[in-house]
Amino acid sequence: DTAVSQTPKYLVTQMGNDKSIKCEQNLGHDTMYWYKQDSKKFLKIMFSYNNKELIINETVPNRFSPKSPDKAHLNLHINSLELGDSAVYFCASSQDYGWGLSNPGTSGRPAYEQYFGPGTRLTVT
Amino acid sequence: AQSVAQPEDQVNVAEGNPLTVKCTYSVSGNPYLFWYVQYPNRGLQFLLKYITGDNLVKGSYGFEAEFNKSQTSFHLKKPSALVSDSALYFCAVRAPLFNDYKLSFGAGTTVTVRA
Numbered sequence: 754d755t756a757v758s759q760t761p762k763y764l765v766t767q768m769g770n771d772k773s774i775k776c777e778q779n780l781g782h783d784t785m786y787w788y789k790q791d792s793k794k795f796l797k798i799m800f801s802y803n804n805k806e807l808i809i810n811e812t813v814p815n816r817f818s819p820k821s822p823d824k825a826h827l828n829l830h831i832n833s834l835e836l837g838d839s840a841v842y843f844c845a846s847s848q849d850y851g852w853g854l855s856n857p858g859t860s861g862r863p864a865y866e867q868y869f870g871p872g873t874r875l876t877v878t
Numbered sequence: 879a880q881s882v883a884q885p886e887d888q889v890n891v892a893e894g895n896p897l898t899v900k901c902t903y904s905v906s907g908n909p910y911l912f913w914y915v916q917y918p919n920r921g922l923q924f925l926l927k928y929i930t931g932d933n934l935v936k937g938s939y940g941f942e943a944e945f946n947k948s949q950t951s952f953h954l955k956k957p958s959a960l961v962s963d964s965a966l967y968f969c970a971v972r973a974p975l976f977n978d979y980k981l982s983f984g985a986g987t988t989v990t991v992r993a
Contacts, residue, residue: 757921784979794916794966796983809980843921849979866912867981869921 756780757870759844765876766834774829774873776844784808785827786845786867787819796843802827803849834877844870880905882971884984892992897959899987901952901969910972911952912981913943917965925967928952939963959991 757778766772778785786809787799801809802821816832827844845867881904891897903909910929914922926937928945936942943954952969969984 786979786981794986796922796968796986798980798982801979803979845922847979866924866927868924869914871921872919 757844757846757868759842759870759873761873762871763874763876765878767878768834768836770834771830771832772834772875773831774842774844774875776827776829776870778825778844778846778868778870780846780848780868782846782848782868783824784847784849785821785824786847787827787829788843788845788869790841790843790872792840800827800829831875834875836877839875839877841872841874843872880909880971880973880980880982882969882982882984884967884969884987886987887985888988888990890990890992891959893961894958897954897956897963897989897991899954899967899969899989901954901984902950903952903969903971904950905971905973907974908947909952910974911943911945912970912972913937913941913952913954914968914970914983915965916968916986922968925954959989961991961993964989964991 760775784803786801788796790796798811799813800819805821818830821827847865847867849865883902885900912927913925915925916922925941926935928935933945941956943952945952967987970981972981
């Protein structure tokens, strides 16, 4: 009954290869994210999809391409891997209601916490 | 642009003592604020959030945080720390804009609780 799952957990590959990481959430959330955590533990957003639509696309090399086949899945494909791509990649999901749809007692603004997967440790040699 | 500062890289406390992890933020408008904890080789776990309402919010594992608008702070606190609280803690902020999903994280604070 894992909420946000990622595969694989570890990925070791050589420079120049192409690899994919898969993410699935069973929380019924409508928004999914990819983050990169570097060796200093700094977290940076890479991409986000809301209902299969790309809504966040940070300054990421175009070797990285996300794909969301449906609301519950968000995959990350990386072409021509480089040494600097070595990091831990986290998938996350959240539920963001539209304006006006809110829990009683709130201001009506959408704001929901993100739930993270266990991470995929990518090592490029 | 929104940002978060966690001024302490490390916090060391003795078990049973109060624990405080500091966080200040910068964002336009009223912020949405979050705390997460990361144990070694694990993903981030949500602890608590401030959206609106009472400035003191309570979360998981006995943690609480106080939103202070005048000081733009959202410090995480626990009255009596446990050795098992040793982990990496992240503060995060999100702008209160419709369909602005971006969450900006601080650099993290490593908490060590000694027995």
